[in-house]
Amino acid sequence: MDLRLSDEQLMAQKTAAEFARGEVLPRAADIDREHRFPAELVRRMAELGFLGIAIPEQYGGAGLDTVSYVLALEEVSRACASTGVIMSVNNSLVCDPLLKFGTEEQKQKWLSPLATGQLLGCFALSEPEAGSDAAAQKTVATKDGDGWVLNGVKNWITNGPNANVCILQCMADPPGRQAGHKAITTFILPMDLPGVRTGPPDKKLGIRGSQSCQIFLDDVRVGRDLLLGDVGMGFKVAMSTLDGGRIGIAAQALGIARASFEDAGRYALERRTFGQAIANHQAIQWKLADMATELDAARLLTLRAATLKDKGQRFSKEAAMAKLFASECCNRAAKECVQIFGGNGYVEDYPAERHYRDAKITEIYEGTSEIMRIVIAASLLKE
Amino acid sequence: MQCEPSEEQRLIETTARQFAAEVLRKVAAERDLNGTFPERELRQLAELGLLGVNVPEQYGGSQAGVVAYSLALAEIAAADASVSVAMAVTNMVAEIICAFGSEQQKQTYVTRLCSGEAVAGAFALSEPQSGSDAASLQTVAERVPGGYRLTGNKQWITSGDRAGVIVVWARTDGGKADRRNQSAGLSAFVVEGGTPGLTAGRPEHKLGLKGSTTVPLSFDGCLVPESARLSREGDGFKIAMVALDGGRIGIASQAVGVGRAALMAARDYSKERKQFGQPLSDFQAIANMLADGATQLEAARLLTLRAAYLKESGQGYSQKAAMAKLYASEAAGRICDMALQVHGGYGYTREYPVERYLRDARVQRIYEGTSEIQRLVIARSVLKEFSDHAS
Numbered sequence: 001m002d003l004r005l006s007d008e009q010l011m012a013q014k015t016a017a018e019f020a021r022g023e024v025l026p027r028a029a030d031i032d033r034e035h036r037f038p039a040e041l042v043r044r045m046a047e048l049g050f051l052g053i054a055i056p057e058q059y060g061g062a063g064l065d066t067v068s069y070v071l072a073l074e075e076v077s078r079a080c081a082s083t084g085v086i087m088s089v090n091n092s093l094v095c096d097p098l099l100k101f102g103t104e105e106q107k108q109k110w111l112s113p114l115a116t117g118q119l120l121g122c123f124a125l126s127e128p129e130a131g132s133d134a135a136a137q138k139t140v141a142t143k144d145g146d147g148w149v150l151n152g153v154k155n156w157i158t159n160g161p162n163a164n165v166c167i168l169q170c171m172a173d174p175p176g177r178q179a180g181h182k183a184i185t186t187f188i189l190p191m192d193l194p195g196v197r198t199g200p201p202d203k204k205l206g207i208r209g210s211q212s213c214q215i216f217l218d219d220v221r222v223g224r225d226l227l228l229g230d231v232g233m234g235f236k237v238a239m240s241t242l243d244g245g246r247i248g249i250a251a252q253a254l255g256i257a258r259a260s261f262e263d264a265g266r267y268a269l270e271r272r273t274f275g276q277a278i279a280n281h282q283a284i285q286w287k288l289a290d291m292a293t294e295l296d297a298a299r300l301l302t303l304r305a306a307t308l309k310d311k312g313q314r315f316s317k318e319a320a321m322a323k324l325f326a327s328e329c330c331n332r333a334a335k336e337c338v339q340i341f342g343g344n345g346y347v348e349d350y351p352a353e354r355h356y357r358d359a360k361i362t363e364i365y366e367g368t369s370e371i372m373r374i375v376i377a378a379s380l381l382k383e
Numbered sequence: 384m385q386c387e388p389s390e391e392q393r394l395i396e397t398t399a400r401q402f403a404a405e406v407l408r409k410v411a412a413e414r415d416l417n418g419t420f421p422e423r424e425l426r427q428l429a430e431l432g433l434l435g436v437n438v439p440e441q442y443g444g445s446q447a448g449v450v451a452y453s454l455a456l457a458e459i460a461a462a463d464a465s466v467s468v469a470m471a472v473t474n475m476v477a478e479i480i481c482a483f484g485s486e487q488q489k490q491t492y493v494t495r496l497c498s499g500e501a502v503a504g505a506f507a508l509s510e511p512q513s514g515s516d517a518a519s520l521q522t523v524a525e526r527v528p529g530g531y532r533l534t535g536n537k538q539w540i541t542s543g544d545r546a547g548v549i550v551v552w553a554r555t556d557g558g559k560a561d562r563r564n565q566s567a568g569l570s571a572f573v574v575e576g577g578t579p580g581l582t583a584g585r586p587e588h589k590l591g592l593k594g595s596t597t598v599p600l601s602f603d604g605c606l607v608p609e610s611a612r613l614s615r616e617g618d619g620f621k622i623a624m625v626a627l628d629g630g631r632i633g634i635a636s637q638a639v640g641v642g643r644a645a646l647m648a649a650r651d652y653s654k655e656r657k658q659f660g661q662p663l664s665d666f667q668a669i670a671n672m673l674a675d676g677a678t679q680l681e682a683a684r685l686l687t688l689r690a691a692y693l694k695e696s697g698q699g700y701s702q703k704a705a706m707a708k709l710y711a712s713e714a715a716g717r718i719c720d721m722a723l724q725v726h727g728g729y730g731y732t733r734e735y736p737v738e739r740y741l742r743d744a745r746v747q748r749i750y751e752g753t754s755e756i757q758r759l760v761i762a763r764s765v766l767k768e769f770s771d772h773a774s
Contacts, residue, residue, distance in 0.1 A: 285762030297682035377670035
């Protein structure tokens with residue numbers, strides 16, 4: 001047991017903390033208020049190597065590990081959860097499956113520009129009537145000569161309005177011929193192909209600087225070179241990708257939880273009632289103590305899942321635990337943060353209400369808390 | 384970053400697990416019923432090196448470190464929490480004498496604790512009117528030629544009627560200090576069990592930990608030599624706080640052990656028990672309870688090992704031990720309650736071990752610093768970090 005971070009990991013954390021404090025935090029409130037995609041911050045993240053942190057340098061990445069990714073993502077999300085999820089999607093849901101399942105040619109063509117940030121990626125699994133239940137997808141890839149024709153609608157696609165490339169899940173032709181999961185197939189979809197259209201950005205409760213939308217596929221022709229993995233391998237691609245994605249969302253939740261905790265703690269030292277700082281009241285101290293404890297526990301769970309991924313060991317259960325715990329902890333922390341700010345917590349002049357709105361999505365996307373519990377229980381019952 | 388224990392640490396854990404499986408587990412229910420003090424088992428723990436896991440070899444310890452201690456204690460606690468609390472207090476007393484004692488005190492008392500000759504160690508801080516507010520304790524150590532005369536009453540002393548070595552806290556300021564300076568007036572003494580003037584009262588009838596004995600101690604002009612004093616006069620409060628910081632890692636480890644036993648019992652029962660034609664584990668309501676229990680247990684385990692790691696590597700760990708103790712004890716309480724619920728009516732009877740786990744776990748939120756004191760420790764420490772950061 002040795003909990004020291006390596007010099008590289010500390011450097012990634014420090015670089016991210018400086019970027020977050022100096023460039024992201026001053027813009028966070030405006031990004032949220034204006035529902036603005038922070039293109040200038042995405043460019044800066046590309047320069048810093050944050051869009052492909054754990055991707056080898058030969059494919060344009062920073063060549064670091066998952067632990068570094070978690071540390072950097074927590075820092076960015078601490079300043080702005082919207083910027084955090086843009087980073088998380090490109091790293092976990094786009095670069096990671098390309099690295100793991102792509103051919104050498106696909107890596108050269110797609111992974112390198114995505115990891116360097118020349119291109120931005122998105123990941124499409126959910127549909128109007130398929131979310132947690134991936135096998136209920138209706139988007140279909142119909143064989144056509146040497147390639148396929150794609151038709152369908154995808155929902156809630158983070159980075160959708162801004163992305164150049166989509167990691168697309170769909171059912172191989174014809175739907176229903178192969179049963180359920182075995183039909184799921186993954187494509188690398190360039191977003192500028194004829195027949196690809198994005199809907200207007202979703203109007204969301206939180207993470208308003210990260211844009212999500214529907215993607216409409218209308219007789220989109222793709223060649224064999226855009227198939228990621230084999231036909232019917234999509235469920236494996238999606239599950240493996242989401243396992244890693246959950247570490248990312250756990251790290252994002254850590255960032256929001258820390259923002260809630262730190263903003264609340266500093267406010268509690270300044271705000272006075274009954275002749276003393278509210279931080280001197282045990283009712284407030286209790287909230288801060290519980291927030292600090294849960295935040296530490298969430299971080300340990302997340303880093304542990306990351307170390308397992310880095311070592312090439314199984315980490316599905318650990319990633320699910322990290323995501324479940326961190327997302328729920330961050331919602332409790334954001335709720336208490338609003339409470340500690342009192343009336344000021346309810347208005348946009350202070351960051352508390354933004355944390356509260358940003359926190360909620362972490363319990364929903366990349367596997368709801370309910371799906372996490374199914375993953376954890378299944379693994380526990382099998383042991 | 385390496386979250387897994389080393390081979391050597393695993394070895395100690397395995398030793399403890401085997402002993403727990405072969406010796407403790409099968410008689411745990413009976414011990415709970417009869418309240419038999421585990422005298423023979425403590426001797427066996429001593430033979431395995433588990434009464435001084437983090438004590439240097441030169442004083443009879445295993446010198447295996449705090450992480451190994453935490454892992455071993457969790458294994459013992461998973462089988463029988465009563466045995467684990469006697470083990471925890473003995474280790475704590477041995478460690479505190481190592482940290483603050485004279486060479487002679489270490490040679491005399493630590494070796495006896497580690498070898499099992501002392502049966503157990505005891506830690507006598509609480510009093511009838513002084514618990515969380517330790518600095519207000521009233522037992523007096525009065526200077527007499529060649530030593531001290533101890534007079535006062537101690538309360539809730541684990542193993543107090545069996546321990547060969549007892550660390551006792553008393554006032555050496557004659558009780559004159561005002562409230563603000565009370566903590567400077569405390570000193571700690573190592574007293575041997577059976578010293579004239581020291582008597583143990585009737586063992587408490589407790590909710591759980593029935594195989595552990597908890598007694599009041601009365602010091603009635605009990606004479607001890609000057610050499611019995613640990614460190615200097617006035618160091619008592621500091622010694623108590625250091626001891627409790629380490630002790631909290633012990634209680635957190637105990638909570639992890641009991642919590643794991645309860646979770647595993649719930650998991651196994653949910654797979655066997657069928658209702659509506661399918662195992663309970665196939666119902667999402669039950670599977671969700673198990674998933675939350677497993678997640679919280681893992682969080683508790685990591686917080687505990689992190690605190691142990693920090694202590695072992697010589698870093699500050701007071702806040703982190705408080706977090707581990709707070710979270711692990713509260714999580715163990717929830718997990719035991721959940722496990723009993725999964726067992727339904729059977730869980731409420733002695734036919735299954737979960738009602739014992741629930742009773743045994745309850746005290747973890749109270750002793751060695753209540754959950755409320757842990758929150759106080761954590762809040763003070765994080766607020767200080769905020770103020771330091773701002774200035």
